[in-house]
Amino acid sequence: MANQIHPTAVVDPGAKLGDNVTIGPYAIIESDTEIGDGTRIDAFAQIKRYTSMGANNVIHSNALIGGEPQDMKFKDADTRVVMGDNNIIREFVTVHRGTPEGRGETRIGSGCMIMAYAHVAHDCVLHDHAILVNCVMLAGHVDIGSHAVVSGMTGVHQFTRIGDYAFIGGMSGVSLDVPPYIHATGVRGALRGLNLIGLRRAGIDRASIKALKQAYTTIFRSGMGRKEALAEAEEVLGDVPEVMKMIEFIRSSERGVHSDIGMRNGDKDS
Known part of the structure; x- marks a missing residue:
């Protein structure tokens, strides 16, 4: 199907759009971007340069994907945000590019959901089917495992890893690694046993x-x-x-x- 681009949207000629892409009112798509087939970008969302995403992603209103990293050392560099397929990015989410000193890219896998007002900093990795609930704040270089859930208003320290199928309770502070399959919560993210609900849901x-x-x-x-x-x-x-x-x-x-x-x-x- 043909792409549907609202007349008020700003799409740079240097952007590469797949088929059946929908771009809403006042959205901005910069140059050096790739938008996969079937992706929907809602009103006022911004896809900054050096961002690439696969098919069937949904970017909700006022999200910003591909902003420059909040790193005092950063000078304009060709670092990237790379996103897979079938992700849902909700309102006012920010996802920042990588840094030359880090991975060089911020990577979001496939089937992830990032809820409203969450922040994914430079050089983070979200593996497939990870979920960040509202107002989660990831510092730089954080690694979130597949099927992990980070609950609302949680802060995660830079360079921290959260393993596959882990569950972090709301309003937690995670400053050390949380192993796979485990439930952690609290001001300093104490472990509280296995994530039994998540394990059962995963079969x-x-x-x-x-x-x-x-x-x-x-x-x-x-x-x-x-x-x-x-x-x-x-x-x-x-x-x-x-x-x-x-x-x-x-x-x-x-x-x-x-x-x-x-x-x-x-x-x-x-």
């Missing part, structure tokens, strides 16, 4: 969930040192892929991992 079988519960207890609630606990969990449950994903995530953490709410004052991280 994770009962045996794997039981193994994850056992691994979580060993790693975060046994009182063992972290290295010892990880080795114990791997020896007993290492044949469960979800458990190994959790173990490998924790071992690869550079910032460190949040502690369990019940072990906060006595967790040993040796």
